[in-house]
Ligand SMILES: [Fe+2]
């Protein structure tokens with residue numbers, strides 16, 4: 001398959017050689033030479049400590065992170081256009097007043113938080129690619145896959161998208177995973193954590209108004225806003241696990257520093273959103289287009305409620321960590337490093353975020369994940 005993120009033919013060839021284990025050293029050297037000649041200006045501007053090359057594993061870890069951040073940026077931009085604050089800091093779209101108002105039912109500051117989260121993802125994506133480039137490694141470019149039509153509702157820029165927010169199936173078991181004091185997915189891989197919103201885990205749900213018709217029924221519009229309110233933490237808890245999981249296999253201390261410095265901002269996103277999701281007003285609505293029903297229960301009363309569901313329990317409950325012989329510990333979980341990148345690709349795919357994407361897109365994502373999962377320390 002082809003590596004569409006690279007504009008450098010020499011780098012594609014080098015990478016193919018490396019992957020096939022043929023003449024890796026010679027091909028890599030040739031690639032460096034050609035690239036360096038073509039970017040002498042960049043070379044002059046590089047600080048001395050940035051001149052050494054990344055290991056293949058470190059580059060693969062950062063490339064997978066960059067791809068994930070590009071995808072995050074793409075859907076956060078869609079949210080910012082419709083329910084954030086479109087302005088010069090995060091350009092695109094003009095806002096959808098009805099959807100913004102429905103989302104503000106969860107918290108009056110939702111629009112500001114949406115904009116800040118969007119801004120953060122842009123910088124994650126830009127930084128990771130710039131760092132890769134500064135180390136003469138391939139950056140990630142997903143622009144050839146910007147082919148999906150997004151929302152046509154008031155406020156949308158109407159530009160083509162990488163991700164699909166209109167057919168989501170959400171696994172909201174993170175809600176109980178972070179409230180459980182007895183189970184950790186790393187120690188109990190077969191344990192099923194209950195869903196916070198069981199109906200979001202089946203069928204396809206839109207998290208944005210697809211058209212202006214979606215904003216006409218206030219109850220359905222609130223259901224869309226509630227769905228967005230649960231999509232935000234569902235996504236961000238993924239990043240919350242991805243970075244510490246990948247960091248365990250970083251080779252250079254600087255790459256480790258990048259991963260453990262970006263990761264906790266995903267955690268800050270996650271906790272903010274998990275707090276706000278708890279404010280989603282209880283309701284049941286049927287999608288007038290698909291006929292799919294969704295119910296947001298009162299998570300504070302029976303059969304919900306208690307340690308597993310109470311909405312203000314937003315700090316991670318201490319749970320078993322590494323071994324049940326050790327005392328419980330308040331931690332991010334899971335952080336198992338094996339297969340983490342492919343796990344994230346599968347998680348996002350199952351969510352429906354890529355519905356409509358081409359086979360080449362999935363092949364590229366699997367390839368990036370496979371390379372990241374092969375990275376080893378030392
Ligand atoms: Fe991010």
Ligand SMILES: [Fe+2]
Nearest residue numbers: 236239266269
């Ligand atoms: Fe994020």
